[in-house]
Amino acid sequence: MTTHATSRTDRRRATEARILDSARGLFAAKGFDRTTIRAVAASAGVDPALVMQYFGSKRGLFTQAVQAPSSAPRTSEGGEAGDGEALLDHLLVTLGLKLGGLPDGTLAMLRSMLTDPAAADHARGALDRQIAGIGDALSAAGDAELRAALIVTTMVGVTIGHQLLSLTTLRDAPADRVTALLRPALEALAQPPG
Amino acid sequence: MTTHATSRTDRRRATEARILDSARGLFAAKGFDRTTIRAVAASAGVDPALVMQYFGSKRGLFTQAVQAPSSAPRTSEGGEAGDGEALLDHLLVTLGLKLGGLPDGTLAMLRSMLTDPAAADHARGALDRQIAGIGDALSAAGDAELRAALIVTTMVGVTIGHQLLSLTTLRDAPADRVTALLRPALEALAQPPG
């Protein structure tokens, strides 16, 4: 009778994943401070102490939850090759996906980054890296990195307005219309001044 | 001996203002959740109970703190007249001021709006109103309001990246260079597509 279809460590991994899913969802919806271990445990159907046993602390749970691979598309952390035109296409496609719905891990970080210093550090690092990558691709003239920063912050602003604030005008606008209107603006930022 | 230079109600108003100033600063720096009544009272040099006596609740304190006139320039909640060109100038000047330093009341709202539902409602209302105003000024073709929303969210994103996240590239960039680079992008958003 020791041959079960699900071994002990399998079950352990399963509940661990269930806890991480619940945590991601709650962190994304309410942010770090307002998400309690109790609520995560209840949502996952386990005891609060078990969450602590597995992840050590609330911060550890948050870190693992936002970094976990989960089952969602990556957020373009890969090759930033090609010329400016291809780069813009890539950015707009990425933004289109973002507007369609961001993975909970990213939402959790976005929501917490203004009030939780650790999340702020994490977000700052990720955005700075993205800015550096785009800045390299825009290496044409001076101010390339500053222009890259404005491109990134623009997309962050639109994403926040749409996903986290639900601004009425943005909420029910089709994603492709948003990207179409945004394209000339990003092109202007991608081009060197003068 | 009843003729003091500062009457009783004068002193009351003075300490009330001091409490509001401390609250604004802390709410701006740490957000609603992580700002405690005790910390506000300590910063203002009064007893925590006095803060409750004056403002009833933490929420009441927050509301009065962010809405208080304070001694800072208004955030362009006034006449949105003129043609598109003048509007853009106005927006860029406003953004330039924002980059120079936002009033604590506005910072407090920006910082808390992603995690505190009440602050989110307040911010959504203010931004929706601003979008409607700009949308009227852009009444040229269709999508005017959506383009206005993108203009506003762009500025919000840049402001957050600069003031709240301190993205390294944006932090030490001169404000006038930022506005100069941003102008063509906002112009592109202000113009009807086609």
Added chain:
DNA sequence: GTCTATAACATGATAGAC
């Protein structure tokens, strides 16, 4: 291995002495 019980602490709010 899992959960009950509780420790240890911080917070917002209240009541009552001075």
Added chain:
DNA sequence: GTCTATCATGTTATAGAC
């Protein structure tokens, strides 16, 4: 009017029973 003392609650985290 101002502050001391406290309540009631909710939090993370720990120890020990099952």
